[in-house]
Amino acid sequence: MHVQAILFTFAPVMKKSDSKYCGCLYYSANALSRLMTKMADEEFAVVGLSSSYAFLLMTVNNKPGIQPNKISEEMLLSPSTITRLIEKMEQKKLVERKSMGRTTEVYPTEESLKLDPKIKEAWKKLYHRYSDLIGKDEAKTLTAKTYEVVNKIG
Amino acid sequence: MHVQAILFTFAPVMKKSDSKYCGCLYYSANALSRLMTKMADEEFAVVGLSSSYAFLLMTVNNKPGIQPNKISEEMLLSPSTITRLIEKMEQKKLVERKSMGRTTEVYPTEESLKLDPKIKEAWKKLYHRYSDLIGKDEAKTLTAKTYEVVNKIG
DNA sequence: AAGAATTGCTTGTACATGCAACTATTAGCT
DNA sequence: AGCTAATAGTTGCATGTACAAGCAATTCTT
Numbered sequence: 289m290h291v292q293a294i295l296f297t298f299a300p301v302m303k304k305s306d307s308k309y310c311g312c313l314y315y316s317a318n319a320l321s322r323l324m325t326k327m328a329d330e331e332f333a334v335v336g337l338s339s340s341y342a343f344l345l346m347t348v349n350n351k352p353g354i355q356p357n358k359i360s361e362e363m364l365l366s367p368s369t370i371t372r373l374i375e376k377m378e379q380k381k382l383v384e385r386k387s388m389g390r391t392t393e394v395y396p397t398e399e400s401l402k403l404d405p406k407i408k409e410a411w412k413k414l415y416h417r418y419s420d421l422i423g424k425d426e427a428k429t430l431t432a433k434t435y436e437v438v439n440k441i442g
Numbered sequence: 443m444h445v446q447a448i449l450f451t452f453a454p455v456m457k458k459s460d461s462k463y464c465g466c467l468y469y470s471a472n473a474l475s476r477l478m479t480k481m482a483d484e485e486f487a488v489v490g491l492s493s494s495y496a497f498l499l500m501t502v503n504n505k506p507g508i509q510p511n512k513i514s515e516e517m518l519l520s521p522s523t524i525t526r527l528i529e530k531m532e533q534k535k536l537v538e539r540k541s542m543g544r545t546t547e548v549y550p551t552e553e554s555l556k557l558d559p560k561i562k563e564a565w566k567k568l569y570h571r572y573s574d575l576i577g578k579d580e581a582k583t584l585t586a587k588t589y590e591v592v593n594k595i596g
Numbered sequence: 597a598a599g600a601a602t603t604g605c606t607t608g609t610a611c612a613t614g615c616a617a618c619t620a621t622t623a624g625c626t
Numbered sequence: 627a628g629c630t631a632a633t634a635g636t637t638g639c640a641t642g643t644a645c646a647a648g649c650a651a652t653t654c655t656t
Contacts, residue, residue: 321475544621
């Protein structure tokens with residue numbers, strides 16, 4: 289306890305910036321989001337995808353035939369965004385749409401399924417990367433807290 | 443301690459969604475960011491601005507003559523983004539640029555200064571809005587934690 | 597069974613943001 | 627003084643995301 293205090297006094301954690309906005313959740317949430325997205329995009333680059341597409345594929349690979357509707361819920365993105373994501377992945381021959389009446393089912397292609405382990409691997413690396421940077425427990429609690437707040441607000 | 447446990451057992455917090463991604467910081471940070479941005483945009487709509495522009499104006503109003511450079515640091519946005527934001531606000535006659543050599547100084551117009559109290563008011567309402575939703579202490583600690591992580595990662 | 601409401605998905609459009617490449621200016625070195 | 631390096635800012639381009647409006651299919655109502 290004492291040691292901690294002394295350490296903090298003589299060796300404070302260096303902050304990169306200290307904006308007048310740092311007490312605002314809008315600000316810090318957005319800043320973190322941008323950083324995490326950049327980090328995720330870097331990791332998923334090994335499979336030639338940016339983060340959103342990687343998550344889309346994992347979602348579809350996990351539940352072949354899932355409806356855009358449900359993907360939207362799972363990824364917390366708007367239906368129109370999901371349409372756009374699916375379009376792009378269809379162009380790349382990584383998913384296929386089967387429309388039946390007003391509903392649509394989205395299926396992974398062979399290639400997407402073959403890619404799946406690599407995507408999951410990249411995802412794991414992402415996890416380790418930020419966990420190493422900020423501490424495993426710290427990462428877990430922040431993630432949980434954040435998600436909890438998302439559920440309260442959204 | 444015991445009471446807590448019992449409460450949790452018999453009255454768990456109801457979650458809206460429970461994605462397989464909820465343990466990923468990329469995912470929760472992005473979700474929160476989107477929600478907060480939406481909320482902020484709603485609040486700042488009373489002054490006819492979306493959130494980024496409101497923050498830009500507050501920054502410039504607070505330090506007239508500030509350089510884009512410094513705005514970028516304070517807002518944790520890339521220089522090019524700041525250029526774009528300034529352009530728009532210049533079109534709306536809310537800021538002015540004075541270029542001197544390679545440096546540029548950004549000044550608020552009268553109108554921007556007149557708008558300032560309303561922007562700050564909207565900002566305060568934003569704060570209360572999410573604080574009411576998730577609890578004041580909860581909001582404060584999450585904001586602080588998030589900002590801390592931003593400093594560690596960024 | 598016909599019209600109304602709802603649902604699932606898509607499209608047009610707009611916006612926020614960043615990267616990479618560029619220009620212009622200043623600072624540093626010799 | 628002159629060349630090089632660094633810095634400040636801008637621009638072209640690409641991407642991710644959402645809203646509003648639309649279309650098509652289904653369900654509800656009476």
